Amino acid sequence: NAGVMQNPRHLVRRRGQEARLRCSPMKGHSHVYWYRQLPEEGLKFMVYLQKENIIDESGMPKERFSAEFPKEGPSILRIQQVVRGDSAAYFCASSPSRRDQPQHFGDGTRLSIL
Amino acid sequence: AQTVTQSQPEMSVQEAETVTLSCTYDTSENNYYLFWYKQPPSRQMILVIRQEAYKQQNATENRFSVNFQKAAKSFSLKISDSQLGDTAMYFCAFMSGGSQGNLIFGKGTKLSVKP
Numbered sequence: 001n002a003g004v005m006q007n008p009r010h011l012v013r014r015r016g017q018e019a020r021l022r023c024s025p026m027k028g029h030s031h032v033y034w035y036r037q038l039p040e041e042g043l044k045f046m047v048y049l050q051k052e053n054i055i056d057e058s059g060m061p062k063e064r065f066s067a068e069f070p071k072e073g074p075s076i077l078r079i080q081q082v083v084r085g086d087s088a089a090y091f092c093a094s095s096p097s098r099r100d101q102p103q104h105f106g107d108g109t110r111l112s113i114l
Numbered sequence: 115a116q117t118v119t120q121s122q123p124e125m126s127v128q129e130a131e132t133v134t135l136s137c138t139y140d141t142s143e144n145n146y147y148l149f150w151y152k153q154p155p156s157r158q159m160i161l162v163i164r165q166e167a168y169k170q171q172n173a174t175e176n177r178f179s180v181n182f183q184k185a186a187k188s189f190s191l192k193i194s195d196s197q198l199g200d201t202a203m204y205f206c207a208f209m210s211g212g213s214q215g216n217l218i219f220g221k222g223t224k225l226s227v228k229p
Contacts, residue, residue, distance in 0.1 A: 033216060042118075042205050042219035043159070056214040091159060095215065103217065105151075105159035 004029075004094050005074075006106035013082050014114045021077040021109045025094030032075045033103060034067060037089040049075060079111075087113045116141045118208050120220035127196045128228050134181075135191045135223045137206030145211030148182070148189045153222070154202040162204070165189065167211070196227045 005024040013019050025032050030051050035043040048056040049069035060067070064082075069075040079086055089110050093103040117140045127133035139148070150162040165173045165182050172180050177194045193200055203224050207217040 031215065035217075035219075040221075042221045043217070045216040045218070048214050048216055056216065059216070089157060093159075093217075103161075103215070107156070107158050110157075 004092055004104050004106035006090075006092050006109050008109060009107065010110050010112070012112045012114060015083060016081050019079040019082050019086070019111055021079075021090050021092075021111070022074040023077070023092030023094075023106060024074040025092075026104050029094035029096050029104070031095045031097060032069050033093045033095075034075075034077050035091045035093065037091060037108070039088075043091060046077075082111075082113050084113050087111060116143075116146075116208055116210060116218050118206050118218050118220040120206055120223050122223045123221075124224045124226070126226040126228055127193075129196055129198060131196055132192060132194045133196055133225065135193075135204050135206075135225065137189045137191070137220060139187050139189065139206070139208050141187070141208065141210070143210055143212065147209040147211065148180075149207040149209070149217065150178070150180070150189075150191045151205045151207060151219075152200075152202045153205065154199075159205075163191065193225075198227050198229060201225060201227045 007022050032049045034046040037043045045059040047060050047067045064080045066078045089108045091108045092106045095103045119138045146167045148165045152160045152162050163175045163178050179192045181190045203222045205222045206220040
């Protein structure tokens with residue numbers, strides 16, 4: 001059983017470019033959560049999606065950030081016009097249902113902005 | 115809003131000894147879940163243990179156990195017979211029973227197990 005797959009593992013972008021982070025949930029999981037971890041900090045919730053629906057995006061910055069989870073394919077976290085402050089580790093977690101724990105985490109994508 | 119506080123930024127323990135990591139949280143809810151996650155240097159997030167607030171019995175998983183004090187809003191993690199592989203960041207996390215399932219994390223405790 002494959003776990004939650006995130007790619008790329010490391011992503012380097014220059015200021016102003018776009019970053020696309022991908023997350024394939026565990027088989028049978030239809031709920032996806034994205035978290036951001038700044039250096040020396042805990043994880044902060046960003047967005048919760050089910051297939052084709054954004055359920056809760058209360059943790060997402062209002063500008064430049066978007067997320068989707070299409071019917072087919074992985075969930076995508078997209079950051080437009082990246083800035084230095086976007087440098088962080090971005091984690092994806094999945095679960096079969098919102099109350100069926102544990103949430104299984106991927107290994108994260110480390111985003112570095114030059 | 116719910117908050118999670120881990121007051122020990124760093125701790126160390128000798129191999130084979132026992133260590134307790136502290137966590138307190140703030141909520142007005144009665145139905146919620148609490149978790150401890152481990153993040154080793156590889157940066158994976160690994161679930162260590164989970165506790166449902168409605169259960170009075172403290173959760174245990176092998177060498178890991180919790181002391182859940184609901185009235186005090188305290189959720190400490192005890193690691194017995196510490197092993198070198200336990201060296202990691204440990205995060206306490208809260209999930210509201212009425213939420214969409216998102217986790218609220220503390221800032222973490224860096225645990226070093228010394229040989």
